[in-house]
Amino acid sequence: MSSEEESKYQTPPTCDLLSRLLKNRRPTGAVNEVWPNLFIGNAVTAQDKILLANLQITHVVNAADGPRHIDTGPCFYKGTNILYHGIEAPDCKDFDLSPFFTETADFIHKALSQKGKVLVHCARGISRSAALVLAFLMIKERLTLVQAVEVVCRSRNILPNIGFLKQLCHLDSTLASQRGMT
Numbered sequence: 001m002s003s004e005e006e007s008k009y010q011t012p013p014t015c016d017l018l019s020r021l022l023k024n025r026r027p028t029g030a031v032n033e034v035w036p037n038l039f040i041g042n043a044v045t046a047q048d049k050i051l052l053a054n055l056q057i058t059h060v061v062n063a064a065d066g067p068r069h070i071d072t073g074p075c076f077y078k079g080t081n082i083l084y085h086g087i088e089a090p091d092c093k094d095f096d097l098s099p100f101f102t103e104t105a106d107f108i109h110k111a112l113s114q115k116g117k118v119l120v121h122c123a124r125g126i127s128r129s130a131a132l133v134l135a136f137l138m139i140k141e142r143l144t145l146v147q148a149v150e151v152v153c154r155s156r157n158i159l160p161n162i163g164f165l166k167q168l169c170h171l172d173s174t175l176a177s178q179r180g181m182t
Helices: 003-007 014-022 049-055 098-113 128-139 145-153 162-178
Strands: 031-035 038-041 059-062 083-086 118-121
Touching (some): 014 145, 014 162, 031 145, 059 098, 098 118, 098 128, 098 162, 118 128, 128 162, 145 162
Parallel strands (some): 038 118, 059 083, 059 118
Antiparallel strands (some): 031 038
């Protein structure tokens, strides 16, 4: 973005984001690389240790951690070199995922800076995991929400629920203000 574009940037409304997310939808596999060495996948992918080894995954973020969701946890990966970060988040528009944006972005950033490969997953790899990856791209890679959505959607169909989209819009506005873009 040019400095003039940055100074005029405004976070788009959620309806505009939804139209971007819904256009050009094509089939998505169980796992897709959406940023160098950063993958979004589903629960089946996260539970397939052979696939994770073939992908050379070194770090896993489970956005659906816990006994009522996808209860892998660090013990599931015992005997592998995979480092685990879990977030017990329901895919519910009323759940506040935003307190986990920075800690997850830090975990992903540290892994990637150490030449690791990260899988971020939830049940289907569409909502919770996508929201966390978008937050990472915004916080650590300094992308706007629109840019982050465009990058991820080149490789994977995503559709964070409306509550998560609103939280990402708030993050986008906050980051834009901190960066002097508004």
